[in-house]
């Protein structure tokens with residue numbers, strides 16, 4: 001194989017000077033199952049023709065690669081091809097007992113091969129996509145606290161088995177003060193036997209996943225950092241589409257589609273490519289349906305990169321230098337939570353791009369509960385982290401967070417001045433810009449008149465969602481002044497909303513329901529008259545009224561009659 005190579009040097013910013021051209025013979029084929037060493041990373045220069053040339057990487061930072069061979073299923077082994085594993089009835093007791101150790105079925109995990117095969121879950125259109133022949137390499141950073149052996153090592157093996165070897169620089173395992181013997185010497189000895197370079201770092205004392213990742217990142221030798229949780233399985237072809245995207249624009253932060261590995265059976269279940277990341281008023285990360293707007297931008301191509309307002313947080317690739325340029329992570333965040341939204345807002349507001357790459361799939365064991373301790377208390381830590389996000393990045397919309405989580409007001413956020421200075425230094429845009437341009441579908445209303453509780457003049461009780469779901473009735477309860485379920489926003493689009501849901505009525509005499517906000521007016525349009533203190537439903541012309549004796553917790557909708565029972569107080573000052 002003789003190809004023409006051009007040499008580029010002096011790469012500054014996005015431009016490289018072309019300094020020469022010559023012929024070389026490529027020493028192919030590359031050897032798999034061999035330690036990565038600088039000897040066999042393949043050609044390290046840039047091809048003159050063909051590819052969209054990643055100007056931001058120097059020639060010596062690019063590696064020739066070819067797809068990793070598929071893992072062949074082993075007949076007779078449980079869980080092959082991502083199939084579910086069923087534990088025999090007689091072992092069910094033990095299975096349940098062991099479940100609580102990790103909050104997943106570790107017995108099922110333990111009997112599945114560390115090298116198990118997976119189905120190729122990619123869309124047809126992904127399978128014959130081509131990527132640049134030369135790509136930057138990545139180091140994989142996996143942090144863990146008390147992870148099970150089989151899930152941790154299956155993560156490692158899935159990386160080894162399914163990554164093009166020259167693109168896999170090393171795997172960095174960061175032990176965040178685990179209290180399991182097997183994660184000590186035994187792990188260190190084990191990784192020495194692996195066919196790629198794997199190092200184990202230890203935080204020493206419990207640091208939380210954010211600071212543990214920062215420790216791992218410090219040791220990264222590859223051009224790109226790829227973070228994974230410690231209970232993942234990378235599927236075929238997962239890596240190259242991620243790296244290709246970064247090579248194309250190093251300010252792109254990319255996530256795979258996160259498939260589901262069942263916490264009960266370890267079945268590999270493909271996730272939808274029609275969901276993206278959002279968040280609610282509590283600042284929980286949540287999946288939502290991709291809006292038509294984004295489908296249109298992608299020309300209806302489901303294999304095209306999807307611009308996502310937020311990311312789940314655990315699985316993503318980022319150019320190493322860019323990771324530091326935009327402020328890595330907030331070191332003031334403890335244990336778990338918040339860092340995913342923090343990085344999402346920061347990337348978008350400070351000039352980057354956040355994408356889900358539908359052709360890249362990685363499975364993750366989703367669990368209902370956290371298995372480990374949160375020193376200092378779960379809610380305190382999670383609220384602390386989220387408050388830092390709100391304070392630094394969300395401008396006035398931080399009020400939604402505090403209104404929804406009144407407990408957060410008393411949790412110290414610590415010092416955020418450094419993070420605010422970072423925002424200044426990078427000339428990051430406002431949260432309004434983010435809502436207008438990146439996430440117009442957000443539950444955070446762009447313009448709103450009021451945020452607070454809504455009290456009836458006669459009963460002195462407050463509208464209350466009672467924590468009910470979409471489709472259920474609005475409630476009324478004694479005013480507790482604790483925010484949460486009694487917090488509503490009255491918006492310029494005439495909605496009265498609580499997080500995802502809006503007050504909605506379709507008939508003159510009610511009922512008033514909570515329904516997923518659609519932003520189209522209609523049954524969800526209300527007008528508050530500050531003088532009359534009435535809340536009038538636009539479509540029916542009826543007014544919201546106090547309940548009658550039969551059910552004091554059910555607000556009514558009745559023809560407007562200027563009675564005191566139809567008067568409501570939105571007590572804080574109107575914004576306009």
Ligand code: LR7
Nearest residue numbers: 143144145176208209229230312313314315335336337364
């Ligand atoms: O103190 C800790 N130290 C750690 O090293 C706590 C956790 N960890 C490790 C832990 O062992 C695991 O490997 O950090 C990793 C993530 O912790 P999980 O698995 O308990 O988190 P999660 O999967 O429940 O939560 C998601 O949100 C987190 C918010 O802080 C992180 O961003 C996780 O990485 C993230 N996981 C994903 O994005 C996978 C998809 C889940 C979704 C949605």
Ligand code: MN
Nearest residue numbers: 229314364365
């Ligand atoms: Mn996880």
